Amino acid sequence: MTETSSLPPAVRAAAELAASALTAVRAEQLTTPTPCGDFDVRALVDHLAWGALLSQRAATRLALEHDWSSNRPAPFLDGLDPAEWPAAIIPELDAAADAWADPAAWEGETLMGTTPMPAEVVGPLMLAEFVLHGWDLARAVGAPYDVPAEVGEATLAAVRPVAEMGRDGGWYGPEVAVPVDAPAFERALGLSGRDPAWAATAGRGAARG
Template sequence: MANDMSSTIDLAVAAIRGADPARFGDPTPCPEFTVAALIDHMASGMLLAERSAKREVHAWDPDSSPVLGGVDEKDWAQACAAQAAATAAAWDDPAAWEGDTHMAQTPMPAAMIGSLMTAEFALHAWDLAVATGQPLDVTPEIGQAVLDGVTPVAQMGRDGGWFGAEVPVPDGASAWERALAASGRDPARA
């Protein structure tokens, strides 16, 4: 599980590094996010995940920019990479996956948070890659890990508005394509 988390963090960082700041105002597949807002959301999610792994309870303001606030846009990739390394290191500890912890102030099983964030990093890496015209190389193992993270929360995500309507995929679609589709993303956009 820690390897999957680390791999999806690597996908996210690669997509962030490949995003030209000249495109930060461009739209993304997430209607509420420009490229810049998506990168900020990804960086904030990495900090939130690190705090969860470390059993830290924090009030969370979704309108704040705790990682990138005050950082020049040309330095965002480096700031994100530093936060990503801290997040990966925190989840690399097997104890991070055991028992209960908090997502911000909400108590949850640690393994559930780890699985959700593993999926979150990969899905938003795809969003960013699509928005900025980058390739995204997702292995079958990562695709399965993301599908495993998305499937249990897909309906809740649709009901809560953080996933779109499920997109139909053909028989034989890969686990990654099914994960994208379950989260309301059209795999054909890649």
């Protein structure tokens, strides 16, 4: 089990990984397919924006009502050209990492959107959200994405207990077989319905969450 004291730095590293992928997005790539279900790059960038906002709210015990099937962009993207979205999201990821840096954020109960959940469960899920979607985006745009071993372990620890629920709920695709001795992050990818070997020319994957 991942030690709670190691999670705030892991969230920071996860946010930085997602930010590195966002930095690599070019305007002409916004319609490029991603490993993430029906999301193209534009939709995935917006999903990351909502994820950053959801993470901030969860760390500070605030509800977030949002229809995840809607095409409405995150409020802080309102009025911006989609080509400007990636740069606008990076400070929000940093703010989420700041919020989870407070040890109190990991204690007691919080809200995942509008659903009460233990903070010690929500925090790792937010970490995985950043790392996995950062990988989706990096793969789609052809950017490097090097996940530190400890972040991979934290991501696997977050995904493993919710993988079946995620598949039932449609936010993870069918499990992709990955060797048992593969790095932790590759095993997390497989559990979440992602093929570690996915490339933009290979087509769409099934994962969404």
